[in-house]
Amino acid sequence: MNNIVFKVTKKYMKLNSRRTAIAFMGITLMVVMMTCVFVGKETVMRYIDKVASLDKGSWHMIAYDVDAESAKTIASREYTEMAGLSEQLYCIDLPQSGEPETVPFLNIKAYSADSFAMTNISMVEGRYPENSGEIIISEYAVEKGADIKIGDKISGELFKRILVSKLDKGGTEFPREGISLPAGGSAEVPVSFAYGEETESFYEKKEPTGISGDYTVVGIMESPSYEICGGGSYAALTFLDEPHTDALNVMIRLDTDEISGTEEVISDIDSLTGEGHDYEFNNMLLAFSAMSGDSNINTIVIFMEVFFTLFTMVASVILIYNVFNMSFAERTRYLGMLSSVGATRRQKRQSIYFESFALLIPALPAGLLLGMGVVYGASQLLKPRFDTMLSIDGPMISGEVPMTLSFGISEIVTVLVMCAATVLISALIPAIKISKIPPVESVKGAADNYTKKKRFKTRKSLLEKGKPELMLAVNSTSRTKHLTRSIIRSVAVFSTLVMVTLYGANSIIKAVEAKTDEDGWAPVTEGYDYAVIADAGDGGFDYAKQVLAADRNVTDTKEILDTFLSVKISYDDISDELMDAYAEIWGQYDDHDPADYKEYVKETYFNELDIYVLMVDDEEFEQIASKCGADMSLAKAGAEPAALVYNEVFLDTDRYRDGDECRGYKYVNVRDNILRAGTGDSFDLTYFDPDKGESVKIPLKAAGMADSDSIAGRYQIKPSSIYIFVNEAAKKEIISAPNVRTTGMILFEDKDENSIKQLNETFLAYSDDENEADNILLVGKNAFRTAASIKEIISDIIKILAYSFTALISMVCLLNLYNSIRGRAAERTKETAVLRSMGMTDKQFTKMHDLENLMLLGKGLLIAAVICTVLCAVLRYVVVDYFGNVRTFxxxxxxxxxSVITALITAVMTRLCNRSSKDDIISEIRKETV
Amino acid sequence: MEILKVEDLVKEYGEGDTKVKALDGVSFSVEKGEFVSVIGPSGSGKSTLLHILGGVDKPTSGRVIIDGTDICSLGEDKLAVFRRRQIGLVYQFYNLMPVLNVDENIALPHLLDGRKLDKTRLDNIVSHLGLTDRRENLPSQLSGGQQQRVSIGRALYSRPAILLADEPTGNLDRKTGDEITALLKESNRMQKQTLILITHDERLAMQADRVFYLEDGRLIKNETVRTRV
Known part of the structure; x- marks a missing residue:
């Protein structure tokens, strides 16, 4: 190393090994976090991508009926990562069929190599076809008795199945499957159409395609996802050498870095070949590949990626900047010395950059490796959660897909670039600052006090009242800004980042919960083992009550009735807030103007809104009422018809659909003001009386507002509609109303297995005997639990990711705080020694440090409060914009x-960093400079 | 009246082969209001002696009795209180609090003792030290001589039993050094302030009432230069 500036810098780095080590740890942690963000995201998304591909394959979309020339153009487009061709060759006779009467054909498709690569064709035996003379056949054919094996030959003319009308005149026939068969005409038969069906009006014939097939069977494949049982053919695939026709299907895997949705691709293909193509989409894969506009996961992933990257950068910039700032005074001395012998400003700046990159270079491989280790460990821990989540609603078995570390050059380059940029930004200001210090100030060592301020007013009140600790604390926090600023900054950054990360994480979790939450109500089943559910209007419910009452093993029964759809409430009775919420959601669809909503509901829904009514017995009604502070004179047993209105309704575009095109997801949560009626006021339920031919009112008194606390332990409600609890008087009127359907549920406890079996048989027998609508269903209490599981899993994963990241960010921030406190303590060792030599006691030191901490914390937390408010408001805006008006904490x-945690940590760190031994006094007070 | 008595003071550093005796059986006493200088070559144990007398270091053996109190037997807190009440220290490199201005630095030990500021005394000291127009400056804004004056002011403010000065002019030019010496002598003569000055400047040492010669940790000569009146 010939550069003397670098040499000197290196020596100082060695000399200050602890500070250098902290800076190195900080930079390494930054690389770890960047690696976690980018490699972690890629690992998870690739895994989800693989799992999503298990269903249909790794293609995103298929464009049907594309000519060969256009297919080539599509394959060469930038948005295309891979394009495979396929061609429908139609049917060939299968003399070996085990079901010759109903399934006598093979339906053959030709796939190019890329198409095979993108589809999930699993071989039971044999191999993929490698030329147009080879074929693989569905295992389904073999299972159905086809006498076929590898090496057999299948030859013949390929043909389309055509339905021909027998009628000379008359209208159009619609034999099924959407076929339109005009009299005297013909129509192509879809694959799903059963064979052998001939009626008086049509028959089936073969129409040769002009292609001959001469195939050797080279494999048996698992039944492909497109194979339709019940049609006239089994699935078969051959290799596509040369297309036979100009009606090709292009299977496309999109380059997700190049394109953000399928609309652009469709528009491009339409512009190439004209409109009118059919397209098929692999929706699951599109959603998980950030290609679907309606995907929660995409938005959340992008949101988290940007959020975590930004926060990593901010935390790291502050840490590294602080490290440089802490050593500012010392650095100005040696750089001043160098500058006095001719070092230029550029060389002084280079010293800072040299130190930054000297630390970054070893930190990069260390951080990358460590980060990958963290990602790998976390992925293995989270895999069972992902498996459960991804296999919960489909045929996928994600357990078979290993969750391996996935990253490419782009992820590594991104990590490197982001880290280098972060370090460069961190070093920029100290480098500029240090190069501006005149050499004379540097040599004098006065750079740390390089200030234009000439006078430092005596704080008379402190001096005269004899408060030395306070005087020292006030002056040291206000007069050594280069040292105190770093602590204030560290406190502000620590509390801000932890707060905003928690707020952001919580917002994401709430958004996910809002999106995935199952709406509805469920009883709390604690204390009960089973429930009987039956339609309350049809005798089944009464029968079940009698049976349970007669069973000695049945104890602790609880009866609840509910009704929805057949009972309404007038829109005039709901609050303005709720009306606005409905209008806002409705306004998301088509070209609706929320201002028109009132008119719309009058015209479309006769100004009536569905309401959920839960009918409970008077005792429970009274208990809920007393918990929510209702008017007990209205809620007591035997009172006139009364209701407790549940005080929350959440609406979103997923659940309230009223139009064709939704402009984007929206979520609105209304609390407290649900109805216009306050406690003691009246409102009406209405139902349609078919005998009278008009709506009939059931007047109710609002006894109060129920909330989640007052129903805790009894019910759980996720209210996407208005919910009310009514008493027995109201129940009587509702269940006796004509045309109002109510469902009854009886929760009960029964520890005797034989008794349960007996009950089940009794209820099944009743259900078999009675008409279809009057069933009695006996369920275990776990039946009420499944709804929450998806939400819980998604929330859990996001919680783990978000809180892990918060922990990592906290580590950087704590390192930063420690470094600042330690740096300040280190620069004050001589002061400490002098104060000791003057007779300052430990108690006085502690008091002084506590006062200093209080002041620094106050400033730091004040700054943090301002920044947090702004950042949380911005986050809130972004969350609302992306996910709707979700309720955050x-x-x-x-x-x-x-704040309390920050204060404690700061106090502990200050005590630790300011511990000095008696021996230090002598060596410190003999040092040359203060 | 005897204000300081040192009995058989020994200070050793290190162990075994590396053991060094910085002070080896030093004994002397100092009368109240006396001006004593300690002289000796580098490494003779001058500063070690001063640190032990100032209560910032402890001897391996022996006793230091200041105004009737054996400071070697005091615990940490009592010693700290004793230091701020009975001892004034002036260092070669001033050792002022960089965050405090002139007034605050001078008053600091007094305030640390929990006493109210004596504003008249502060004004007198500041005025006497010639620092009136620098009262609101930080140490870094003062010259070396001014800083040392602040240091003397700080040492004198609490009226200590003994003023210990460790090479107070060692970091100053001759003219400024002479001014500082004059200040110290003045406080000794006018206020009867006991002064122990450590120096290797024989010219300065000879201005004291008595001179102690230290060599290899031993007091080899105790010479009376002039008899106090």
Whole structure:
């Protein structure tokens, strides 16, 4: 190393090994976090991609009926990562069929090599076809008795199945499957159409395609996802050498870096070949590949990626900047010395950059490896969760897909670039600052006090009242800004990042919960083992009650009735807030104007809104009422018809669909003001009386507002509609109303297995005997639990990711805080020694440090409060914009907890960093400079 | 009246082969209001002696009795209180608090003792030290001589039993050094302030009432230069 500036810098780095080590750890942690963000995201998305591909394959879309020339153009487009061709060759006779009467054909498709690569064709035996003379046949054919094996030959003319009308005149026939068969005409038969069906009006014939097939069977494949049982043919695939026709299908895997949705591709293909193509989409894969506009996961992943990257950068910039700033005074001395012997400003700046990159270069491989280790470990821990989540609603068995570390050059380059940029940004200001210090100030060592301020007013009140600890604390926090600023900054950054990360994570979790939440109500089944559910209007419910009442093993029964759809409430009775919420959601569809909503509901829904009515017995009604502070004179047993209105309704575009085109997801949560009627006021339920031919009112008194606390332990409600609880008087009127259907549920406890079996048989027998609508269903209490599981799993994964990231960010911030406190303590060792030599006691030191901490914390937390408010508001705006008006947690309590934690950590660190031995006094006070 | 008594003071550093005796059986006493200088070559144990007298270091053996109190037997906190009440220290490199201005630095030990500021005394000291127009400056904004004056002011403010000065002019030019010496002598003569000055400047040492010669940790000569009046 010939550069003397670099040499000197290196020596100082060695000399200050602890500070260098902290900076190195900080930079390494930054690389770890960047690696976690980018490699972690890629690993998870690739895994999900693989799992999603298990269903249909790794293609995103198929464009049907494309000519060969256009197919080539599509394959060469930038948005195309891979394009495979396929061609429908139609049917060939299968003399070996085990079902010759009903399934006598093979339906053959020709796939190019890329198409085979993109589809999930699993071989039971043999191999993929490698030329147009080879064929593989569905295992389904063999299972159905086809006498066929590898090496057999299948030859013949290929043909289309055509339906021909026998009628000379008359209208159009619609034999099924959407076929339109005009009298005297013909129509192509879809694959799913059963063979051998001939009626008086049509018959089936073969129409040769002009292609001859001469195939050797080279494999048996698992039944492909497109194979339709019940049609006239089994699936078969051959290799596509040369297309026979100009009606090809292009299977496309999109380059997700180049394109963000399928609309652009469709528009491009339409512009190439004209409109009118059919397209098929692999929706699951599109959603998980960030290609679907309606995907929660895409938005959340992108949101988290941007959020975590930004926060990693901010935390790292502050840490590295602080490290440089802490050593500012010392650095100015040696750089001043160098500058006095001719070092230029550029060389002084280079010193800072040299130190930054000297630390970054070893930190990069270390951080990358460590980060990959963290990602791998976390992925293995989370895999069971992912498996459950991804296999919950489909045929996928994700357990078979290993979750391996996935990353490419682009991820590594991104990590490197982001880290280098972060370090460069961190070093920029100290480098500029240090190069501006005149050499004379540097040599004098006065750079740390390089200030234009000439006078430092005596704080008379402190001096005269004899408060030395306070005087020292106030002056040291206000007069050594280069040292205190770093602590204030660290406190502000620590509390801000932890707070905002928690707020952001919580917002994402709430958004996911809002999107995935199952709406509806469920009883809390604790204390009950089973439930009987029956239609309350048809005798089944009464029968079930009698049976349970007669069974000695049945104890602790609880009866609840509910009704929905057949009972309404007038829109005039709902609050303005709820009306606005409905209008806002309705306004998301088509070209609806929310201002027109009132008119719309009058015209379309006769101004009536569906309402959920839960009918409970008077005792429970009274208990809920007393918990929610209702008017007990209205809620007591035997009172006139009364209701407790549940105080929340959430609406979103997923659940409230009223139009064809939704402009984007929206979520609105209305609380407290649900109905216009307050406690003691009246409102009406209505139902349609078919005998009278008009709506009939059931007047109710609002006894109060129920909330989640007052129903806790009894019910869980996720209210996407208005919910009310009514008493027995109201129940009587509702169940006796004509045309109102109510469902009854009896929860009960029964520990005797034989008794349960007996009950089940009794209810099944009743259901078999009675008409279809009057069933009695006996279910275990776990039947009420499944709804929450998807939400819980998604929330859990996001919680783990978000809180892990918060922990990592906290580590960087704590390192930063420690470094700042330690740096300040290190620069004050001589002061400490002098104060000791003057007779300052430990108690006085502690008091001084506590006062200093209080002031620094106050400033730091004040700054943090301002920044947090702004950032949380921005986050809130982004969350609302992306996910709708989800309810996030109140940040006040979290802010208080974080402030207390920050204060404790700062106090502990200060004590640790300011511990000095008696021996230090002598060596410190003999040092040359203060 | 005897204000300081040192009995058989030994200070050893290190162990075994590396053991060094910085002080080896030093004994002397100092009368109240006396000006004593300690002289000796580098490594003779001058500073070690001063640190032990100032209560910032402890001897391996022996006793230091200041105004009737054996400071070697005091615990940490009592010693700290004793230091701020009974001892004034002036260092070669001033050792002022960089965050405090002139007034605050001077008053600091007094305030640390929990006493209210004596504003008249502060004004007198500041004025006497010639620092009136620098009262609101930080140490870094003062010259070396001014800083040392602040240091003397700080040492004198609490009226300590003994003023210990460790090479107070060692970092100053001759003219400024002479001014500082004059200040110290003045405080000794006018206020009867006991002064122990450590120096290797024989010219300065000879201005004291008595001179102690230290060599290899031993007091080899105790010479009375002039008899106090």
């Amino acid at each position: 109140s940040p006040v309590l979290t802010a208080v907890v974080i």
